[in-house]
Amino acid sequence: MLQSLRSLRSCCSTSSVLLNFNPSSSSTKTTATNTQLNYTTTNTTMAPITPKGPNEYDFIVVGGGSGGLAASKEAARLGKKVALFDYVKPSPKGTTWGIGGTCVNVGCIPKKLMHQGALLGQALEDARHFGWEFPEEKSHNWGFMVQVISDYIKSLNWGYRVALRDSGVAYLNEFAEFIDKNTIKTFDKKGTEKTYVADTILIAVGGRPKYPNIPGAREFGVTSDDIFTLPYHPGKTLCIGASYIALETAGFLAGTGIETTVMVRSILLRGFDNQLAEMVGEHMQEHGVRFLRGWVPTSVKLIEEGKDGIAPRLLVTAKQSDGDQTWEEEFNTVVFAIGRDPCTPDLKLENAGVQLSPTTGKVITDDADKTNVGNIYCVGDTAENRPELTPVAILAGRLLARRLYAGRKTLTDYDLVPTTVFTPMEYGCIGLSEEKAIAKYGKDNIEVYHSHFQALEHALPKRDQNRCYAKLLCVKSEKERVVGLHYFGPNAGEVTQGFTMGFKFGATKEDFDELIGVHPTTARNMTELEITKSSGANPMKKGCCG
Amino acid sequence: MSCNAVQNLKEEWVEGYENFQVKIKELVEENSQRRIFVYFWGNARDDGKSWCPDCRVFDELLAKIVPAVKSPGILLRVDVGIKEDWRTPMNPFRTDELKITSIPTIVEWGTGKRLFDSDAANQSKVELFFNNTSLVNL
Numbered sequence: 176m177l178q179s180l181r182s183l184r185s186c187c188s189t190s191s192v193l194l195n196f197n198p199s200s201s202s203t204k205t206t207a208t209n210t211q212l213n214y215t216t217t218n219t220t221m222a223p224i225t226p227k228g229p230n231e232y233d234f235i236v237v238g239g240g241s242g243g244l245a246a247s248k249e250a251a252r253l254g255k256k257v258a259l260f261d262y263v264k265p266s267p268k269g270t271t272w273g274i275g276g277t278c279v280n281v282g283c284i285p286k287k288l289m290h291q292g293a294l295l296g297q298a299l300e301d302a303r304h305f306g307w308e309f310p311e312e313k314s315h316n317w318g319f320m321v322q323v324i325s326d327y328i329k330s331l332n333w334g335y336r337v338a339l340r341d342s343g344v345a346y347l348n349e350f351a352e353f354i355d356k357n358t359i360k361t362f363d364k365k366g367t368e369k370t371y372v373a374d375t376i377l378i379a380v381g382g383r384p385k386y387p388n389i390p391g392a393r394e395f396g397v398t399s400d401d402i403f404t405l406p407y408h409p410g411k412t413l414c415i416g417a418s419y420i421a422l423e424t425a426g427f428l429a430g431t432g433i434e435t436t437v438m439v440r441s442i443l444l445r446g447f448d449n450q451l452a453e454m455v456g457e458h459m460q461e462h463g464v465r466f467l468r469g470w471v472p473t474s475v476k477l478i479e480e481g482k483d484g485i486a487p488r489l490l491v492t493a494k495q496s497d498g499d500q501t502w503e504e505e506f507n508t509v510v511f512a513i514g515r516d517p518c519t520p521d522l523k524l525e526n527a528g529v530q531l532s533p534t535t536g537k538v539i540t541d542d543a544d545k546t547n548v549g550n551i552y553c554v555g556d557t558a559e560n561r562p563e564l565t566p567v568a569i570l571a572g573r574l575l576a577r578r579l580y581a582g583r584k585t586l587t588d589y590d591l592v593p594t595t596v597f598t599p600m601e602y603g604c605i606g607l608s609e610e611k612a613i614a615k616y617g618k619d620n621i622e623v624y625h626s627h628f629q630a631l632e633h634a635l636p637k638r639d640q641n642r643c644y645a646k647l648l649c650v651k652s653e654k655e656r657v658v659g660l661h662y663f664g665p666n667a668g669e670v671t672q673g674f675t676m677g678f679k680f681g682a683t684k685e686d687f688d689e690l691i692g693v694h695p696t697t698a699r700n701m702t703e704l705e706i707t708k709s710s711g712a713n714p715m716k717k718g719c720c721g
Numbered sequence: 722m723s724c725n726a727v728q729n730l731k732e733e734w735v736e737g738y739e740n741f742q743v744k745i746k747e748l749v750e751e752n753s754q755r756r757i758f759v760y761f762w763g764n765a766r767d768d769g770k771s772w773c774p775d776c777r778v779f780d781e782l783l784a785k786i787v788p789a790v791k792s793p794g795i796l797l798r799v800d801v802g803i804k805e806d807w808r809t810p811m812n813p814f815r816t817d818e819l820k821i822t823s824i825p826t827i828v829e830w831g832t833g834k835r836l837f838d839s840d841a842a843n844q845s846k847v848e849l850f851f852n853n854t855s856l857v858n859l
Contacts, residue, residue, distance in 0.1 A: 326833050327833070328833075329832060329833035329834075330833035330834070330835070332833075333832075333833055333834045333835070336849060336853065337836075337840060337846055337849070340843075340845055340846050340849060
C-alpha cells in the first residue's frame with residue numbers, strides 16, 4: 176500500500192475529475208478520467224495522444240510565483256500534464272522562503288501588512304482626537320510583527336501547496352536549467368540531478384534585488400529579501416534607493432517608530448509622474464523620514480557585530496552624485512533597494528537559444544509572450560518591457576495558457592496598467608505620467624485638471640491639511656479623453672482600482688464630470704476637478720462640499 | 722485506536738479546552754525538535770468512534786498514513802466535546818485564537834499548516850500535510 180501511495184505522489188496528478196471546456200470550439204466536451212498511474216489528455220476531437228512518460232510533460236513552468244502559478248494551474252485546468260518548478264536560492268544573508276514567489280513571500284503581501292501596521296500606529300494617534308483615551312506611551316514590537324506576518328505567509332505557502340494538489344499540477348522543489356529547448360535539468364537541495372522534457376516551456380522566474388558594486392554591500396547590507404524577517408530590531412536604518420521599494424520600506428519602518436533615512440542618487444520614483452513622486456517624498460519628510468538627496472554609497476563597514484537578536488553597528492560612507500563631498504555615518508541596518516535583476520543567468524538559456532536583452536538581461540518576448548524560440552514563453556518580471564507587477568504576471572500567465580490550450584486569442588494588454596505606491600500617504604495612478612503624456616501628445620494638446628483636497632478623516636486630527644492631490648491628464652483633440660489619472664491620498668489602491676474601469680472604455684473628462692460622487696469620500700474629488708494647470712489658478716481646496 | 726510500537730508519531734489524548742491549554746504548553750516545552758500535530762475531533766461514543774462522521778472518515782485516513790510518517794513527533798488528539806457542546810458558538814475552541822471552525826481539523830503546531838473540511842477527506846492532501854516537512858524552498 177505504501178508503494179502505491181508513493182507512486183500516486185510521483186505521478187503528480189491525483190485530482191479526481193477535470194472538466195475540459197473549450198467555448199471557442201464547436202465540440203463541447205467532457206470529463207477526464209483519472210487513472211491511478213497515468214494522466215490522459217481530454218480533448219476528444221483529436222486522436223488519442225500517447226500518454227507521456229514519468230518525466231515528460233505537455234507544459235513545464237519554471238518559477239512558482241505570480242505568473243508561474245497562474246499559468247500552470249490554468250493549463251492543468253485545461254487538461255494538460257503540467258509540472259511547476261520552484262526553487263529559492265538563499266539571499267546573501269541566507270534568507271529563503273516557500274512557494275508563491277516574490278509577491279507572497281518578500282513583496283506585496285508582507286509589505287502591505289507592514290504598511291498597515293504603520294498606518295495603525297498613525298490611527299492610534301488620530302484616535303485621541305475622536306475621544307479615545309489611553310495611556311500616553313505607545314510602543315511597537317518589531318519581533319511580534321515579524322513573527323505574525325511570517326506565520327501568515329507560511330499559511331499562504333501551505334494554501335498554495337494544497338491548491339496545486341487540487342489542480343493536478345506536479346510541483347517540484349528543484350532548481351531548473353535548460354539543456355535544450357525541450358529539456359531541462361534540475362537539482363534539488365541535496366544536489367540530486369533529474370531531467371525533464373516538455374513540448375512547451377514557460378519561464379517565470381522573476382527577479383532578485385541588485386547590490387551595488389561597493390565593498391561591504393553583500394556582507395553587511397540587506398535587501399527586501401531580508402527586511403521582512405529580520406531577526407533583530409532594525410534600529411537606525413538607511414534605505415538606499417529611490418524606487419517604490421525603497422520608499423515603501425522607509426515608510427513602514429518610520430511608521431513603526433524606527434529612525435529612518437533614505438539616500439537617493441537623483442530623482443524619486445523614476446518612471447512615475449515627477450510631480451507626484453516629489454509629493455510622496457515631501458510627505459514622508461514631513462512625517463519624520465530624513466532624505467539625503469544626491470548621494471551614492473561608497474562602502475559599508477562593520478563597526479560591531481550584531482548578536483543575540485541585536486542589530487550590528489555599520490559605518491556607511493558615501494559621496495555626492497554630482498560633486499566631491501564625502502560623508503559617513505553610523506547605522507544599524509542598511510537596506511539596498513536600487514533595482515532588481517532578472518533571474519536569467521542561472522537558467523543557461525543559451526542552451527535553448529533564447530534571446531535576452533543586452534541591457535537588462537531580461538527575456539525578449541513578442542505581444543503573445545513568446546520568445547524567439549517557438550515553444551518557449553516568458554511572463555512576469557523576467558520578461559523585457561513589462562510592468563513588474565503581480566496582477567500583470569497573473570493575467571499574462573492565465574491568458575497564455577488559454578491561448579496555448581483553449582484556442583483563445585486574447586493577448587495581455589500591457590498598457591493602462593493601474594498601480595499604487597504604498598507609502599505613508601499612498602499614490603495611485605493609471606496610464607501616463609504628465610511627462611509621458613506631454614511627450615506623446617504634445618504640451619498644447621494636454622489639459623491637466625487638478626486639485627488639492629483634505630480627507631475628512633484628517634480634519635479632526637488636523638493633519639495633512641490640503642495634502643491630498645488628484646489630477647487628470649486629458650487629450651484636447653480627443654474630446655479630452657483621459658490618458659493619465661493620479662491620486663495622492665488615503666486608500667489610493669481602492670480608489671485607483673475603481674477608476675480603471677473608466678480607462679478601459681476610453682472615458683473623457685466629461686464622463687468623469689457626469690459621475691455622481693459618493694460622499695463623503697476622497698475618491699469623489701476625481702469627479703469634480705475644475706481647475707486646470709494652464710489657468711494658473713490655485714488648486715487648494717477651501718470648503719468641504721462646495 | 723491501536724498504537725503501533727514502531728510508529729514514529731506518538732499519540733496522546735486530551736479532553737476539553739482547559740486540559741488542551743495545559744497539555745499543549747507541556748508538549749511544546751518538551752518537544753522543541755519534534756513535530757507536533759494537533760487533531761481536533763469529537764468525543765468518541767461508546768463504540769470508540771467519533772460522533773462526527775467526517776472525523777470517522779479522517780480517522781481511517783490517519784490509520785493508513787500515520788504509521789508511515791518518518792519524522793518523530795506527537796499526534797495530540799483533542800476532544801472538543803459532545804455534539805451539543807461543539808455546536809454552540811461560544812465553544813472555547815471556536816473563540817480562541819486558533820479559531821477552529823469545524824472538525825475534523827488538524828494543524829501542525831507552529832507552522833501555519835492546517836487541514837479541514839473536504840481537504841481532510843482527501844488522502845493525497847493528508848499525505849502532503851504529514852510528509853511535507855518544510856514550507857521553505859531550500
